[in-house]
Amino acid sequence: MKQLDRAPAQDDASFAELKDEIAAFVAGPAEEWAQRIERDRSVPAELWDDLRARGYLSLAAPPAYGGRGIPFTRYLELMELFSMSHASIRMIVHVVNGTWRAMDRYASDDQLRRFIIPSIKGEVKIAFTLTEPTAGTGADLRCSVEREGDTYFLSGDKHLITFGTICDYWLLFARRAGTRGADGTVALLVARDAPGATVQPMEESMGVRGTDHARLHFERTPVPVANRLGGEGQGLDVALGGFLTPSRISVAMSCVGLARRAHELAIAYAKRRETFGKTLTQRQAIRFMIAENATDIEAARQLVLHAAREWEAAGSSAAALSSMAKLHAVEMLTRVTDKALQIHGGTGFWQPNAIERVYRDARAQRFEEGTNEIQKTVIARELLGGG
Ligand SMILES: Cc1cc2nc3c(=O)[nH]c(=O)nc-3n(C[C@H](O)[C@H](O)[C@H](O)COP(=O)(O)OP(=O)(O)OC[C@H]3O[C@@H](n4cnc5c(N)ncnc54)[C@H](O)[C@@H]3O)c2cc1C
Secondary structure, eight states, X not given: OOOOOOOOOOOHHHHHHHHHHHHHHHHTHHHHXXXXXXXXXXXXXXXXXXXXXXXXXXXXXXXXXXXXXXXXXXXXHXXXXXXXXXXXXXXXXXXXXXXXXXXXXXXXXXXIIIIIHHHHTTSSOEEEEOOOTTSOSSTTOOOEEEEETTEEEEEEEEEEEETTTTOSEEEEEEEETTOOTTTTEEEEEEETTOTTEEEXXXXXXXXXXXXXXXXXXXXXXXXXGGGEXXXXXXXXXXXXXXXXXXXXXXHHHHHHHHHHHHHHHHHHHHHHOEETTEEGGGSHHHHHHHHHHHHHHHHHHHHHHHHHHHHHTTOXXXXXXXXXXXXXXXXXXXXXXXXHHHHTGGGGGSTTOHHHHHHHHHHHTTTTTSOHHHHHHHHHHHHHOOO
């Protein structure tokens, strides 16, 4: 396993400049992208180009791979900012800055050159392809492969796959036919144009509007064995192993950023809206909601950063803390967005009010990197063992 996560820290001044630059992007160009996405209900290819040109797809990767090597806790400060913009922008930044981590731990030099570095450069799009319509997430996996010489033949179904229609490769998890549990699981990079693969866009979603999601069917799709990351039996390690902890922490910080956006929108509205001759900010009921939201957000941010520091220090409680951070942050986001919408009154329920979009986008976070039920299962297992 490679140890490239500890990249050299950037100096404080240049990091502060980068933060200011991203804050300005979020407040300016990202809002224009957001309006375009909401209007057209699709993410234009030019948005990917813009994010790539600004260097926002290679923030977290190590310099050896062409990345900027921003240390993880600092990268999270940037993720908080990106999460204040449209959920589809946040999704691209989060996925591209994270997927290399899952692959890197098992990639050969050849795979590093063919998949990881081009992905960090934004030249190749990779979709994380785990969820199945007829199986639970993880060891329940049903997509299967049969090996003939240097080729696997892949059969089965996947769905809800982000970037699944526009990607160049699916980072797909399957198992050798006839195996059970983690045994025989494989992680494969399957080319988007491989024969025997049927790709269907999912219907429109409640939030994260514009991002494509795919339903996939494979019928003896040939995949070179050379496109397998790690060995047979390591598929679930690639999908759910050490990669998941930082990714959960990053999603938890996304909740903090989105909650902060809701909070700021609520404050701005409360300052300008007058009822019975007073602004809403002069009403104790509203002031209390704003105070509760500020407290909730700050508590979640500190737990997320604590989990991040524990992971950076390779601490033994990093896995449990990452699930605690995700669970707590997503519950916080639900509370904060609900109150923020309430402060907006009835108009908040209508488009194009930004809080309407934020409220819808917030709901998606309850699924990303594991539901609350799964986080609780992880925390309990860390505390109590297998039981
Ligand atoms: C916007 C969005 C983007 C997504 N992008 C991707 C992607 O790019 N790639 C990908 O692979 N997947 C993706 N997903 C799928 C997502 O990871 C799953 O929806 C999520 O993990 C839940 O799995 P499921 O939908 O199969 O729900 P199910 O497993 O059917 O679960 C249904 C309910 O039962 C609970 N449950 C299930 N099993 C247990 C258990 N053992 N114990 C207790 N409770 C349980 C769950 O918590 C949930 O509340 C995406 C989903 C969304 C909403």
